[in-house]
Amino acid sequence: MNVDSVYPKVREIIADVLVIDEDNVALNSRLISDLGAESIDFLDLVFQLEKEFNIKIPRGQLEKNARGDLAEDEFEKGGVLTAAGMSALKNYLSEIPPEHFKANMKVNEIPMLFTVETFCKLIVAAVSEQKASETVA
Amino acid sequence: MSLVFENKVALITGGARGIGRATALKLAQAGSDVAIVYYNSSDEAAILVDEIQNLGRRAVAIQANVADHQSVKAMFSQFKEHFTQLDFLISNAASGVLKPAITMSTKHWRWCMETNALALNHLVSEGREMMPAGGRVIALSSLGAHRAIPNYAFIGASKAALEALVRSLSLELAEAGISVNTVSAGVVDTDALKHFPNREQLLDEYQAHALAARPLTPVDVANAVYLLCLPEAEMIKGHTLFVDAGYSVVG
Numbered sequence: 001m002n003v004d005s006v007y008p009k010v011r012e013i014i015a016d017v018l019v020i021d022e023d024n025v026a027l028n029s030r031l032i033s034d035l036g037a038e039s040i041d042f043l044d045l046v047f048q049l050e051k052e053f054n055i056k057i058p059r060g061q062l063e064k065n066a067r068g069d070l071a072e073d074e075f076e077k078g079g080v081l082t083a084a085g086m087s088a089l090k091n092y093l094s095e096i097p098p099e100h101f102k103a104n105m106k107v108n109e110i111p112m113l114f115t116v117e118t119f120c121k122l123i124v125a126a127v128s129e130q131k132a133s134e135t136v137a
Numbered sequence: 138m139s140l141v142f143e144n145k146v147a148l149i150t151g152g153a154r155g156i157g158r159a160t161a162l163k164l165a166q167a168g169s170d171v172a173i174v175y176y177n178s179s180d181e182a183a184i185l186v187d188e189i190q191n192l193g194r195r196a197v198a199i200q201a202n203v204a205d206h207q208s209v210k211a212m213f214s215q216f217k218e219h220f221t222q223l224d225f226l227i228s229n230a231a232s233g234v235l236k237p238a239i240t241m242s243t244k245h246w247r248w249c250m251e252t253n254a255l256a257l258n259h260l261v262s263e264g265r266e267m268m269p270a271g272g273r274v275i276a277l278s279s280l281g282a283h284r285a286i287p288n289y290a291f292i293g294a295s296k297a298a299l300e301a302l303v304r305s306l307s308l309e310l311a312e313a314g315i316s317v318n319t320v321s322a323g324v325v326d327t328d329a330l331k332h333f334p335n336r337e338q339l340l341d342e343y344q345a346h347a348l349a350a351r352p353l354t355p356v357d358v359a360n361a362v363y364l365l366c367l368p369e370a371e372m373i374k375g376h377t378l379f380v381d382a383g384y385s386v387v388g
Contacts, residue, residue, distance in 0.1 A: 019244075038234075039234075040232065040234060040245070040248050043176065043177055043232065044202075046177050047176055047177060047200075047202055050177075050179070050200070051200075056179045056180070057177075058179060058180045059177060059178065059180075
């Protein structure tokens with residue numbers, strides 16, 4: 001399972017949630033800036049993706065993934081990303097062109113960057129983690 | 138000495154956090170088994186299930202979108218795998234968009250109305266066959282049903298719709314011996330409140346007028362739900378019980 005294999009279904013669900021044409025959804029479409037997603041859409045989207053792929057996407061998982069090994073206070077200070085935080089974020093959101101990462105970005109602005117591909121990556125990671133924990137159990 | 142809700146089963150929507158969580162724990166402490174219904178909060182729901190099981194009660198967590206009838210139907214199918222009856226149906230889950238009404242759209246209206254009001258109807262229509270005489274349906278509401286609170290327009294409208302629906306359902310479920318009521322809570326500082334742009338103002342104004350020195354907590358609201366579930370509350374029907382330290386009645 002990889003980004004390309006989950007993309008068609010993810011695209012379908014995103015188009016359904018945002019009530020837009022699938023043709024208007026591309027892998028690099030940013031959910032908020034390009035597709036007009038709002039906070040309630042993210043709630044619905046997470047629910048539908050969890051159901052479809054039989055995974056759990058805990059609240060804040062994307063931010064947590066972006067932080068990687070950094071502690072919260074290494075990642076951000078007063079709601080603004082540190083240099084180390086920005087670096088970790090760019091590394092995680094490798095699919096996003098660097099010019100989209102503005103200086104002194106706030107933590108609550110991170111979702112503005114998320115693309116369809118970001119969610120595909122999230123799903124692939126969640127599915128493999130799920131499989132791993134099943135194997136251990 | 139047996140607990141008052143021994144052998145009873147409660148189902149709480151939005152049960153993983155905030156007021157729902159406190160209600161689940163209160164009913165469990167009083168002897169009830171509990172089904173926690175959650176939407177996005179899978180981690181929190183699992184933690185709560187553990188806590189309730191440690192009290193010696195049965196507990197399960199079921200994911201559902203209460204705005205969606207099919208999802209509620211599927212939710213009760215899962216519920217039936219664990220329980221054969223439902224005594225306390227607590228419709229607590231709510232969601233909304235916190236912006237001025239004149240900036241909002243049909244999509245926002247439907248989201249608020251379907252999650253906050255219509256959900257009660259889905260829950261009751263699918264759950265009632267499992268509810269014995271003496272059962273309770275309780276919906277959680279707020280003062281926004283009656284008063285204009287900034288940014289709360291569509292949620293307030295949905296709460297007004299919810300309270301009217303509670304009255305209608307109490308009429309329709311009367312013959313089955315099921316009591317349907319509303320608990321209207323004052324300002325409680327839960328995760329939900331963190332989304333309000335005017336959160337500090339709400340908390341300050343509540344505290345300035347409430348007839349109690351300490352803030353309102355989720356446990357206070359859970360206690361009110363508990364009261365309405367007691368056998369002694371049998372003749373309270375179609376009522377809105379305010380738990381707000383008198384905030385709504387002072388000038």
